[in-house]
Amino acid sequence: MASQAPELPFTMKAQELHAYNTPYILRDVPIPKIMSPYDLLIKIDAASYCHTDAVVTAGQKPGCPSKFPHVGCHEFAGTVIAKHAGAAPCARTFQPGDRVGVVGCAYHPCEECDECLSYGGPESDSDPPGYSVYCPHAGNLGITLDGGFQEYAVVDARQVAVIPTGMSAAEAAPLMCAGVTIYAALKKLGLERGQGIGIIGCGGGLGHLGLQFAVKMGLDVIGVDNADRPLQLARELNTGARIVDARSEEAADIAQGVNSTKGGKPRPSGERGLDAVIVLPESQRAFDYGVKLLRNHGKCMVISVPTEGFRFSAADVVLRDISIIGSLVGSNRVTKEMLEFAARHQVKSVSRSFPLTGLNDLVREYEKGLGGKLVIDMSLR
Ligand SMILES: [Zn+2]
Ligand SMILES: [Zn+2]
Known part of the structure; x- marks a missing residue:
């Protein structure tokens, strides 16, 4: 009634x-x-x-x-x-x-x-x-x-x-959905200002919101995509995030070029790489690219749910201490x-x-x- x-x-x-x-x-x-x-x-x-x-x-x-x-x-x-x-x-x-x-x-x-x-x-x-x-x-x-x-x-x-x-x-x-999902995922990563985050699929629905939220949270942001229009959309946001074309730039090179800080101090060169990545596409290639961007002990946040799942390398999890976590709205x-x-x-x-x-x-x-x-x-x- x-x-x-x-x-x-x-x-x-x-x-x-x-x-x-x-x-x-x-x-x-x-x-x-x-x-x-x-x-x-x-x-x-x-x-x-x-x-x-x-x-x-x-x-x-x-x-x-x-x-x-x-x-x-x-x-x-x-x-x-x-x-x-x-x-x-x-x-x-x-x-x-x-x-x-x-x-x-x-x-x-x-x-x-x-x-x-x-x-x-x-x-x-x-x-x-x-x-x-x-x-x-x-x-x-x-x-x-x-x-x-x-x-x-x-x-x-x-x-x-x-x-x-x-x-x-x-x-x-x-x-x-898109906004709260990516915002909650960023919060759940618990990063400090200045730490490095990669958003894989940065021109998509969640990704382009994630770029904006992450930059406004004070994070050092790299956005990755692999198609012309999503890349253009991500660049045109002018957030200040670095936008990477995965078709032409190798993840390992990007990781070596990252010099994010923790507690205000630069990391030694051997620890280069992002502190966390959020993988948005339902694609194994996107997942692999994201993990390669991480420094040792980095976190890989999974949001999508492909029916066949994602494959992860045991070496990444054991030898590099990469954690794979997820987030729901x-x-x-x-x-x-x-x-x-x-x-x-x-x-x-x-x-x-x-x-x-x-x-x-x-x-x-x-x-x-x-x-x-x-x-x-x-x-x-
Ligand atoms: Zn949704
Ligand atoms: Zn209940």
Whole structure:
């Protein structure tokens, strides 16, 4: 039951997926209903396309979606329309008209499992007990459940973050998966200012945001890509990061040229190389290139999930003490922090917008691999 029930139309437009490997179909469907005290009904203003949308559409994510037809998109932004008549305290703080960004994961977590009761990350990044993005029983809007490629959605008040003043919905939406994922990964590496980080796949959706976040965090940044348009996009950001074309520059040469510092002191020449790399493409070559950029004891952060996995060299792990770690989106607390950081430092995705009716055009554009982000902007017709 909704409080302050606004005058809503009976139906809305939704882009539905009816089977794997088929185009989206635009249909008129009922507006979703608020079911729980945690729920907010929002009018969607912008919805961004993520690589995981392509993975789900291709049937490469087992168990996803949980049913057909399915509405994709797990990074979106909208305006609060209504909440439950008996709203939970966390939902009560939201008012109609509030603008929120939505991270698709952790819709209605179970509140009882170990993950929900004790998030495993650093205390300062964790959400209050009862909520965890790692809850295996939670829904995932846009992946298991319906997401943002529709005019209205019901979201969990614990999975949203208020959009800072001055940031548009179309700017916020791409930050809600790509932005928080790369921001949380950078935080998890725990680097100090001046330490060296490589971002492999720096012209892609996550990569070009990562370049901006990492530079603004004070890190010494090298961005790597291997195709003309993504490289051009990364260079045109003018972040101050060094941009490397992996087709023409050897990783070992780059590593030897790195002279990052720790604690303000230059490293001896034998310890040259990056302190960490984040590998974004689902490609073994990208992974190998990244590991070669690392100094001994460096960290390789994996974000993508190729079905065949990554191969690592035991010599790298044993003899060079390279650690291979991963990162999954971020807590709600980190999402809020990321949006504030992005607004303060003007971190923005390079994006192109399409109307909701143009979602299949967007997908065709995505398949060209030109870099940046592609966003459905509901204000476009
Ligand atoms: Zn995503
Ligand atoms: Zn749980």
